Amino acid sequence: MATEGQSEYESVLCVKPEVNVYRIPPRASNRAIRAADWKLDAPDWTGRMRVTARGKLAFVKLEDKISGELFAQAPVEEFPGLTVETVSDSSRYFVLRIQDDNGRSAFIGIGFGDRGDAFDFNVALQDHFKWVKQEDEFTKQASAPDTTPKLDLGFKEGQTITLNIGQSKKRDRARPQSSGGFGLLPPPPGGKLAPPPTKSTNHNTEESAGVSDEGFLLDLDSSNSNSVAPPNPTSTSSADLWGDFDSVSPK
Numbered sequence: 001m002a003t004e005g006q007s008e009y010e011s012v013l014c015v016k017p018e019v020n021v022y023r024i025p026p027r028a029s030n031r032a033i034r035a036a037d038w039k040l041d042a043p044d045w046t047g048r049m050r051v052t053a054r055g056k057l058a059f060v061k062l063e064d065k066i067s068g069e070l071f072a073q074a075p076v077e078e079f080p081g082l083t084v085e086t087v088s089d090s091s092r093y094f095v096l097r098i099q100d101d102n103g104r105s106a107f108i109g110i111g112f113g114d115r116g117d118a119f120d121f122n123v124a125l126q127d128h129f130k131w132v133k134q135e136d137e138f139t140k141q142a143s144a145p146d147t148t149p150k151l152d153l154g155f156k157e158g159q160t161i162t163l164n165i166g167q168s169k170k171r172d173r174a175r176p177q178s179s180g181g182f183g184l185l186p187p188p189p190g191g192k193l194a195p196p197p198t199k200s201t202n203h204n205t206e207e208s209a210g211v212s213d214e215g216f217l218l219d220l221d222s223s224n225s226n227s228v229a230p231p232n233p234t235s236t237s238s239a240d241l242w243g244d245f246d247s248v249s250p251k
Contacts (some may be wrong), residue, residue, distance in 0.1 A: 013058065014051040014124035016117045019095065021045040021062065021071075022109035024095065032088035033095055036110050047071055049110070050125050053227040056123060056132045060096060062110075072108070079125040092118045 022042035027033075048068075050061045058076040060083075064068060074096050076083045085095040093111040112118040155161075 008055045010052050010054045012050065012052050013128055013171070014120055016049045016112065016121065017065070018046060019049040019062065020111045021047070022111065024107060024109045033085065035087045035090045035093035035109065037113065038093075040111065043111075045071065049121070051121065053128050056135070058128050062098075072100075074098045075213065076125065078131045084125065091115060094118075094121075115215075146222075 021042050022038045022040070024033075024038055045062075046065075048063045048065050050063060052059045052061065058079070060074040060076060062071040062073065064071060074083055080086070083097045087109075088094065089091045090111075092113075092115055093109060095107055097105055097107050098107045112121070137241050
């Protein structure tokens with residue numbers, strides 16, 4: 001069965017092709033470390049630096065440029081910390097505490113020829129331990145009991161719910177039907193419906209119609225009677241005409 005350390009894979013955080021290594025004097029006091037006290041023009045070793053991570057632990061490895069053989073490494077448990085320290089007079093140099101397999105440790109100075117390489121080295125360690133801090137917070141939240149009150153959305157005993165699908169609205173919108181089966185037209189806007197005719201009105205109309213018909217028949221009869229015995233204007237006028245001749249005839 002693989003152990004916890006063997007099951008974790010190693011990831012590469014940063015690689016720099018050239019880094020200088022310096023022997024630094026022992027610390028005489030608690031004053032800040034200065035890179036100017038080192039022999040910067042004569043580094044003791046030059047090689048490649050590779051920063052890796054295995055789980056929460058980071059490693060700063062100094063390797064040979066050609067063969068890749070390990071020269072020294074520094075396990076980093078926190079940053080900033082005692083394993084990687086900055087100097088007071090430059091941003092390109094750091095103090096690194098290296099450690100061998102037997103647990104022995106020593107302090108050395110490392111430096112980069114370019115400030116961009118020093119910046120990348122610094123950011124790689126910061127990002128890794130920022131991730132470690134977030135993982136620790138997530139673990140604490142998961143292990144801590146949840147004391148916040150929970151919202152109960154379940155139905156109580158005897159509680160019911162009513163759903164209105166909207167069928168009643170469709171019934172209300174149906175038009176009323178008359179007794180004869182024809183729908184009534186809606187009234188014109190702003191106007192009123194004329195009242196329907198009553199039975200009395202219909203009766204009077206029928207009576208008046210009957211009277212007019214009888215009167216019309218009577219008129220026809222009267223005209224027929226006159227046409228049967230018309231006056232004879234010809235005989236009368238002719239009699240009068242001969243009368244005038246008789247009056248003027250000689251005696």
